[in-house]
Amino acid sequence: MSNVFNWQLGREMDYPFDAAFPDQQFAFIFNINRCIGCQSCTMACKSTWTFSKGQESMWWNNVETKPYGGYPHHWDVKTLDLLEQHNPGGQTWSTKPQDLKGPYGKFNGKTIFEAAKTNVSPEGAQKAMGYLPTDEEWAAPNRFEDNPTGSQKGAKGEYFKGGEALPQHKTWFFYLARICNHCTYPACLAACPRNAIYKRPEDGIVLIDQERCRGYRKCMEACPYKKSFYRATTRTSEKCIGCYPRVEGRDQQGGGVPMQTRCMAACIGQIRLQGLVQLNKDGTWKEDRYNPLYYLIHVAKVALPLYPQFGTEPNGFYIPPRWVPRPYLRQMFGPGVDAAVEKYSVPERELLAVLQLFGKDARICFRYEIKEGPKVFETEIRGKKFELYDDTVIGYAKDGTKIVETKVEETLHLRDAKHANSI
């Protein structure tokens, strides 16, 4: 085991390999407040990468209804439970933020790598504490999450009858879209007995070498997010590849500049923003003030990592849903939740403008600038002063090409009925 620094935990932690960081890191932000669970992202991914034999129950991108659902079933509850068993009552945080090296404070509990040391089976200790989901747990994503299908056989062109007889959610829920987090300290990589999993030095995307993989499924067991999948037809494991040809700028649609992944670009709710961020030598994020991801994660701090306590330093971040009870959110996104929800609910001038960059262009935005516009409104929201400025935000691609220019008070354009489906 090596000692590596995990900025999301604000401390060093054990990891089976020495720290090694890419030149740039693939990262993304999902705004849960906007997700309507339409599954456009899921289908964009499925139709691009996992439409072949043996990949039927494999969803590199999925959207699940929390707290009722999960793909595989109960993936997060099971890992949280394992950690609790190994460190009863100890999974806590000291919440004194320390800028880039611990923006959410310090985690006092055990990560999956630390808990694994005491999780010894006849095969020896695990590299990362985890469990292997059963086939049934993978089989039916979204089943009974919020679209009960009723008790009849389906018929072409008809909705199911009898759905109203099934229980409906009477209280809160939200949609959680998930892909591989391309973690800085991937548990899948740590657990692979064949060293078949690697993190690309150019963008930090985590890949499985299909030549080396022998399908031992140790990655599936170790990944706490359960984003590695077994394919029986090839007897190897597969996972999200971060649409790397697009990130490299090889998709001809992008004209040579890096593009966002298919799931990001297909999102009709404009909840997603993906980018590449610069790293310091110690793995913390290099100050890049006008990169939208850097701003949202390290300056405004409205976007938070998913289950940071697992310890893999995921590079997927979420703007937490405003209406969900805080204890649930704190468990899922760490102690930064209260400040993030507050900031998002009464957004500052710059935040309002930067949020407009979500879903506007398929090319990756590396830098933004804001042109100040007039103040159009001023009020008080829950005792806090709120001012609305109609600023213009401009986003630039890697080569400096302007890819988006939009205002805070964006006009909604409706396509006329005659051309409703034309591109």
Added chain:
Amino acid sequence: MPKDEFDFDDPMELNGMALLSDEDTTEPMTECFIEEFMRLGYNHKQVLALFRNPHYVGMNMVLQNRGEEFVKENIREIFTRWGRPFDSNHCSCGKPHHSQIASEQAIPLDSTACDPMGAAIPELNL
């Protein structure tokens, strides 16, 4: 694989889920739905139409559980808070104003309209 018939003895069917809180968060949830679509540029009629549309499960659930009056009241309040015109079709002054949905009658929306873009909604066989 999914089966066509329910088997209530099957432990994989209808999993119960204990919630960390039984707090009713319908109000902040409604507020968030309205605000997000308003920020995307939807006017009050289009936002109300989303609540009426059963395909938007979360929003429609609010309308079913708390009634249309509750939804309209929230739309009124939030559009006022953000200084948005209530009816972009009828207002051309371009200035923030708060009075256009002062009464129930001020939402002149056809009671059957439930698609924000005006398209027909397929009938659900419920």
